[in-house]
Amino acid sequence: MAELSPMMKQYFEIKEKNKDSILFFRLGDFYEMFFDDAKLASRELDLTLTGRDCGQKERAPMCGVPFHSCESYIARLVQKGYKVAICEQTEDPAKAKGLVKRDIIRVITPGTVIESGMLDEGKNNFISSAFMANKKIGLSFCDISTGELFITEISGEDLQDQLQDQLISYNPREILIGGEIVNFKTLPNFIKEKLSASVEMLTDDEFGYSICLDAMKNQFKENDVNSIKDKKEMVSSVGALLSYLKVTQITGYERINTFEVYNENQYMNLDYNTRRNLELTRTMMNKEKKGSLIWLLDKTKTAMGKRLLRYWLEHPLLNIGTILNRQSAIADLVDDTVQRLEITESLIGIFDIERLMTKIVYGNANARELRSLCGAFENLPQIKNLISKFDSSLMRKLTEDIDPLEDIHQLIDTAIEEEPPFSVREGGLIKEGYNEELDAVRSDMNNSTSLLAQIELEQKEKTGIPKLKVGYNRVFGYYIEVTNSYKDKVPEEYIRKQTLTNCERYITQELKDLEGRILGAKDRSFGMEYAIFDEIRKVVANNLDRIEKTAKAIATLDVLTSLANVASDNNYTRPEVNQSSKIILKDSRHPVVEALLSGAPFVPNDVTLDNDSNRVAIITGPNMAGKSTYMRQVALIVLMAQMGSFVPASYAEIGVVDSIFTRVGASDDLASGQSTFMVEMNEVANIVKKATKNSLLILDEIGRGTSTYDGMSIARAVLEFVADKKKLGAKALFATHYHELTVMENLLDGVKNYNIAVKKRGDDITFLRRIIPGGADDSYGIEVAKLAGLPDWIIKRAKEILKELTSGKTDDKETFANISPHSSEDDMQLNLLDTASNAVTDKLKSVDVNTLTPIEAMNLLYELNNMI
Incomplete structure (x- = not known):
């Protein structure tokens, strides 16, 4: 068998470690797929299947997608339950010796999507982990796009029913399963039919308590871990989930820094049939949002608010104190129309802080997304001031939780261009005046001609050589040229580099330094801009706790304001x-x-x-x-x-x-x-x-x-x-x-x-x-x-049958059997009436009553009467 090309050897080495994923292999400006992956992607994405020489007799089947527009393709594959492994270059091609190194930077699965273009802004995208042992189920739900993590334990009777009720309340896209849960025979069908989720079976070792406890200790604060470490099934569920995220996400999973433990006594139980029958989030007939309860209640202005409203709707409370707190906050807003409308207006334009922060922590947010975050922070001081005037306890808490984040806003606003480019590697990100060193490099790049002219003028004045020139060639770079008639005036610090027939060419240390600045200015400028941008991004990421707390407060305020607007507009009352x-x-x-x-x-x-x-x-x-x-x-x-x-x-x-x-x-x-x-x-x-x-x-x-x-x-x-x-x-x-x-x-x-x-x-x-x-x-x-429009002859016959049934002297069966079928003459007569009725209907449909004169209307009525 012929030797594989070096690139295909590299491909197969990486593919061997990712057999269960479709490998997106970066080559230049495209993600390429080969062999079976190419055939599958070609079929699922309607891509043209081509081939590539790989050192073998037959060409390798191949198809590809542009890297800059890959999200829509990946989204379609993930929507169908596939995993997509993203393979990128991991070293600078300019410094590489031989083939550039490549490796997996991330595996995208249905439950680990963070790209906004692949997500519904109004829904959480949960991945779940369920582990059963000792007649208990540890269950966790995580949305890595927002960093939320919810944990619970299920025990008692009907464990499968309880598990299904919990799964339907969070509607995860992907479920990790292990332990005794594999004995639930009807669970796979429930997941497939009711949730349309993908399932990943993990081994008992992956749910091992010690390994999972260590994973939690590495992720969360010691006190938080100690609060649940005795709940072994719960620890196994969370730890296995964290390990799975570490393997698939490689970086950025540190975004998940807290968790919330809940129990069945917190929320009303709503099973699948109840959610469907009450049309909470979509209608039964058309499967649409319009006509559902969330369609009515959702007047939110932010994506964070939309998700939280859905969560509140799908998790009604049992705690009266929390219910009353929400009511009092809504009452504050209902009673003060002016304030409520000002708050509503201030919420408009606040982008999805939670998901933006996830991309920032992962290190793949671009400058436009930092500007979006900056825009989201712009109205925070005003919002904080507006709600500080309310007295309810929840409003007071929201006032405390909202950090104006003026330092972060100022940092981004001062540093990042108003309309930066999409790419973070090609300059145009950092404002002029933010960094003196960058400004100097840019000046070199943009003003090289004037700088050289200035040096030429300075050297003429310094040496007294009127015909001194500063020039450039590819061999020597920048040089100073002096004609032979002025050689005796050349300063000692000039270094001769070339002798020509009528002149000498020299260099100076100052000129060599300038040459380095000018020739490398563009690359240095782009590199410096990225470094400055990355540093700003890290500063924002390091303030995750502050920003996340504020985001949750804004989401809560948005939901309360939405419910208050609905209550006010529709004349609702406080229960x-x-x-x-x-x-x-x-x-x-x-x-x-x-x-x-x-x-x-x-x-x-x-x-x-x-x-x-x-x-x-x-x-x-x-x-x-x-x-x-x-x-x-x-x-x-x-x-x-x-x-x-x-x-x-x-x-x-x-x-x-x-x-x-x-x-x-x-x-x-x-x-x-x-x-x-x-x-x-x-x-x-x-x-x-x-x-x-x-x-x-x-x-x-x-x-x-x-x-x-x-x-x-x-x-x-x-x-x-x-x-x-x-x-x-x-x-x-x-x-x-x-x-x-x-x-x-x-x-x-x-x-x-x-x-x-x-x-x-x-x-x-x-x-x-x-x-x-x-x-x-x-x-x-x-x-x-x-x-309902049943024909008159059926209505008439039904009345005849009913009359005989209700007057029957014997039991229903005997009476029903003794009723004579209707005669064919009656049928014919009724059919004729039916025909006349249809003719009248057809006639009426052909008439525009709005254009009829009074006499035409009388004539039409006479005609219809004759037809009947």
Whole structure:
């Protein structure tokens, strides 16, 4: 086999150490991929596959991307779950002997992206690490783009369910897994289907306690490590994650300098189905942000605020003190419109300090990004002054935490050009006047002609030689030329370098020094600029703690201001949050539906739930009347209240709930072969297993996926279980079409009937959207079918069948079997009517009613009447 070329030998040596990554191999201005990597990248990125001579008989398959626009290509690969290893030159080509050394500078994985162009500014990009031993799970979540690290421990029953609930609350892009977690057989499918995350299986050695504890000691303060060192599974989770980041990131992982330990008693439990059904961050149908709760609440002005708002929304609080602190801060802002609007205005233009600092710490931020940071600091003094006027404890804390950072702002503003170039290696970064030595070098570079002319003039005056000249050639460099007639006036310090026919050429030490300055000025200038820039970047990086604390305060202020603006714009009220078991709402509205209504007012409703005489509300009424909207709005208002927000109601008292569970709608899970009914029953089973008396349950149409009697029996059994204090006794809204269940109000303590008010005139019905006490007297199913546009002949036939069923003297099956099929004559007659109806519709569609004269309108009406 022919000998490989030196470059390809180098490639294979590096590739051998990175078999599980696509290797981006830097050659000049391109990142090149070879062999299988090239074929894969060509397919995934739609790149042209070419070839390169590598010393072998056949050319190596090859494709490449420009290094300056590589982010979009890498982002597409990472989005699909691939790892990308970046290989760069690690020595100066000018100083290299032979082939320039290359090595991996970073491995980019789905959970380790820091480039802003590859990230959603409104979402954290978490990587998770989960390790199980001794019936405990250590779990950590880290966003290396912001430096945040959250740690917890899971124990007790249903470890897999608890793990899945935690994973869904952080939605990591990449998960490191080890220990006994491999025994969770359905976890891989959950990660793939619900999270779309990539999984990295680590060895038990990589999760070894001693190694992981050492990794933590090298990363964090001693006191912080000591606070959790007895939690072995937790230490293993964090330590393995840190080691993984060290291997993939190589530098910059020191950005993660603190961690936050949390437990299940801090946050409300929201499982996957609840998050989906309540449409917290995206709609169920279109998977879009518009129409979700975060779409309504997000009036933030900074990327940091957007991420924090999402975190608050997905982690509602159980601690009343923290909830009240947020409420008081929002109240400050709601009550002072002028101050609130000034703060909102001041937040505009504050760039993503958290992610900018990550790039600075990693050492790959450019001068433009330092200017962005400088711009972000510009409004800090004003913001600090504005919020210092508020009295709430949270506002006082934010005032203390916001450091104006005037020294850092001044440093960047004084040193870095207003509009620097993208590259940090080609000059144009540092302002004139910042560094005297740099200014002198630049002067040499830019003013060489005038400097030489000045030297020539000085030497003429000094020697008295009128025809003395300063010149240059490539052999001798700069020289002084004196004609033979003036040789006797040449000073002793002149050094002869060349004799010509009619003149002599000399050099001086001063001229040689100037030559060195001029000829090397450009390279020295660029080098000096980069060195100065890098030093400024390090100074900023060394102030990470100050800047990070300020960034978190700004993010919190942004979220509070956003919630205050939403509350003010939509007439929300401050809820009374306490430890009672009550949920009492007056004139409550669905926040999102209300916002989407164009002009039409939202019909408000009251709510009364507790753990005593109003535990379960059975809600009956036709489809489309508003049952689901009503139930969802109760859940959303409770969630909003526990994240600290004001709520859409005229009055609200909310006793903290530990969980919200929803069973709303269902669809076949074809991937696992489960029917609609099976999916529904799985969800119900999950709810009755996990719910406590302090939970809020939203149960919509339990049992509808099977036969009437089976469904009714299941619905009643679930209802009895939920209402019974000895079994569960939780607060629940229970919507059903089984009107027979309304008798439960008289049979079970704590159950109350409610229905959606409907106004009926003949065959027409109007939904009043008002929840009133009592059970519904009719399902109005046929009327709803008519509203939905079902053909008249089906509506008419359905009424005939219903009439016979309701007047049947025997059981339903026998009565149903004895109903005669409709005659073909009726069918023909109805079809003719249908045809006429379609003709009328077509005629109306072709007419522009806005242009009709009164007489034309009368003629059209007469024509339509004849058609019918």
